Amino acid sequence: MVRDGCSQWLEADGPEKDVVVSSRVRLARNLAGYPFVHKARADEREQIIEVVRGVLNGIGGDIGTGSRESGGGVEWVDLCELPKLERGLLVERHLISKQHSKGSQPRGVAVSSSDESLSIMVNEEDHLRIQVLQPGIALDNALEEIGRVDDHIEAQLDIAYSPRFGYLTACPTNVGTGLRVSAMLHLPGLRLSGEIEKVRKAAKAMNIAVRGFYGEGSDVAGDFYQLSNQVTLGKSEQDILGSFAGQFLPDIVEYERSARRSMLDSRRLVVEDQVFRALGTLTHARQLKADEVLDLLSYLRFGVCTGVIDMPLDVVGKLVLLTQPSHLQRLCGARLDQAERRVERACLVRKTLSEAGV
Amino acid sequence: MKRKCDFCDSEAVVHEITLAGGKKIEKHLCEMHAMEEGFEAEGGGASGFLTSKIVLAAGQKQPAGKPGKREGCSDCGTTFDEFRKTGLLGCSNCYEAFEEQLGPLLQRAHDGATHHVGKIPSRAGSSVDRQQRLTALRRQLSDAVEAEQYERAATLRDEIITTEQDAGLRRGTAASEGEV
Numbered sequence: 058m059v060r061d062g063c064s065q066w067l068e069a070d071g072p073e074k075d076v077v078v079s080s081r082v083r084l085a086r087n088l089a090g091y092p093f094v095h096k097a098r099a100d101e102r103e104q105i106i107e108v109v110r111g112v113l114n115g116i117g118g119d120i121g122t123g124s125r126e127s128g129g130g131v132e133w134v135d136l137c138e139l140p141k142l143e144r145g146l147l148v149e150r151h152l153i154s155k156q157h158s159k160g161s162q163p164r165g166v167a168v169s170s171s172d173e174s175l176s177i178m179v180n181e182e183d184h185l186r187i188q189v190l191q192p193g194i195a196l197d198n199a200l201e202e203i204g205r206v207d208d209h210i211e212a213q214l215d216i217a218y219s220p221r222f223g224y225l226t227a228c229p230t231n232v233g234t235g236l237r238v239s240a241m242l243h244l245p246g247l248r249l250s251g252e253i254e255k256v257r258k259a260a261k262a263m264n265i266a267v268r269g270f271y272g273e274g275s276d277v278a279g280d281f282y283q284l285s286n287q288v289t290l291g292k293s294e295q296d297i298l299g300s301f302a303g304q305f306l307p308d309i310v311e312y313e314r315s316a317r318r319s320m321l322d323s324r325r326l327v328v329e330d331q332v333f334r335a336l337g338t339l340t341h342a343r344q345l346k347a348d349e350v351l352d353l354l355s356y357l358r359f360g361v362c363t364g365v366i367d368m369p370l371d372v373v374g375k376l377v378l379l380t381q382p383s384h385l386q387r388l389c390g391a392r393l394d395q396a397e398r399r400v401e402r403a404c405l406v407r408k409t410l411s412e413a414g415v
Numbered sequence: 416m417k418r419k420c421d422f423c424d425s426e427a428v429v430h431e432i433t434l435a436g437g438k439k440i441e442k443h444l445c446e447m448h449a450m451e452e453g454f455e456a457e458g459g460g461a462s463g464f465l466t467s468k469i470v471l472a473a474g475q476k477q478p479a480g481k482p483g484k485r486e487g488c489s490d491c492g493t494t495f496d497e498f499r500k501t502g503l504l505g506c507s508n509c510y511e512a513f514e515e516q517l518g519p520l521l522q523r524a525h526d527g528a529t530h531h532v533g534k535i536p537s538r539a540g541s542s543v544d545r546q547q548r549l550t551a552l553r554r555q556l557s558d559a560v561e562a563e564q565y566e567r568a569a570t571l572r573d574e575i576i577t578t579e580q581d582a583g584l585r586r587g588t589a590a591s592e593g594e595v
Contacts, residue, residue: 089546090549090584091584093503096505096506109536113584172455215536215546215582215584216538217546218530219510222530223531223534224534226508229521229524230524233531234533234534264526288525288526290525290529290531291529293533296533312425
């Protein structure tokens with residue numbers, strides 16, 4: 058079911074894309090009258106899936122476009138039936154979590170077929186994990202879209218809620234609004250200038266979590282950082298969004314840009330040397346490791362955003378996704394071991410960059 | 416030196432210190448005697464006792480409806496110790512069952528907040544009522560089946576189905592569901 062190439066939303070141009078790769082909002086919801094997922098029996102999990110699938114009609118067509126004419130709706134994917142490689146594709150596209158890709162219990166995901174910007178995980182840590190992804194900074198829009206999906210679902214289903222604690226979730230760190238707003242940032246300037254620790258400290262003081270490329274529990278790779286709110290109780294959805302997107306995020310974006318400018322002003326030769334060394338490796342290497350390619354593409358992205366290299370930014374974005382193990386194997390149409398993947402990865406990078414005229 | 420069980424020579428794996436009326440009562444139990452005394456093994460199996468733990472109990476009787484540390488949520492059986500270990504509550508009712516213990520924890524996690532502010536589901540009021548009603552009905556049904564009161568069980572089952580339909584949790588009619 059997963060479309061070829063990469064998610065359409067990733068190809069779109071987004072505001073502040075030089076620093077903000079993507080925006081994401083997610084809501085944690087549980088159905089009233091059922092135990093939370095980890096306490097639910099297999100038959101209860103099946104029932105939850107059935108109930109949720111019953112209300113999916115009418116969702117998805119309007120996501121990201123504001124128009125139902127775009128069609129599509131959502132497509133249901135039974136993760137117990139889906140082969141491992143396809144599950145890997147969904148993880149790499151951030152449509153499901155790593156945790157959700159594993160296990161044998163009844164679980165699934167609904168994905169908007171038009172552009173893959175909406176996903177609804179069923180039976181992850183909570184009965185429902187609804188998320189909307191957008192390119193660049195677009196959290197206002199994403200929150201509006203997710204609100205529509207949430208309204209549609211809760212107009213038909215009783216959702217676990219208490220007047221004191223709000224929306225009830227399996228883990229109390231999500232209780233209240235159940236809302237997590239996050240942005241994937243590319244911060245090479247702050248990392249290279251040694252300022253990234255200041256960002257971490259400032260984020261901690263503002264109750265903002267700093268995570269790696271795949272969110273919770275993942276390492277930072279290629280200077281990509283996922284920042285998100287931690288407080289979900291005692292603040293309204295608009296306040297959560299406001300303090301994150303209205304206050305914190307613009308400051309970090311400006312901080313990163315100023316770090317990039319000052320590096321180019323004071324150490325242009327060093328920056329250019331690093332960027333072109335990365336490009337040299339990417340255009341000539343015969344074997345590339347997964348983490349290595351992310352680091353090199355990070356330098357390339359840095360070079361493109363600062364005007365050191367002239368090439369379209371979306372080519373770098375696509376390579377970040379397509380060089381990951383599942384996408385690479387899908388593209389080659391075969392299962393590959395690690396050594397084979399390294400060769401194919403290097404081959405794909407050389408070909409793509411050559412086609413882009415680099 | 417490892418402490419021995421109060422009842423035999425085996426090593427004690429559960430240590431309970433109870434404070435009642437200013438008096439300290441200690442219990443040190445091996446795996447077998449801990450199970451006999453009604454301690455729950457974490458993770459459900461006997462091996463759950465392999466890690467020693469110290470239980471500090473208040474000694475007073477818990478207020479009605481509020482489970483103690485070893486006593487579980489009345490709906491799903493999750494204990495507070497289990498929650499501490501996994502970080503996950505078992506069901507909606509756990510929030511009510513462990514309200515007192517969760518309070519300070521939520522404040523720490525949510526920058527001092529104690530109450531929800533923000534969106535309220537459109538069906539909130541009736542949803543909470545239905546949630547409680549479903550829980551009660553399901554408990555009555557299981558009691559009725561155990562007591563072999565099949566007529567009563569059939570009536571309860573129909574009530575559950577109707578309530579589930581109202582909650583959007585079920586489609587179709589009670590009559591089409593077949594016999595208990």
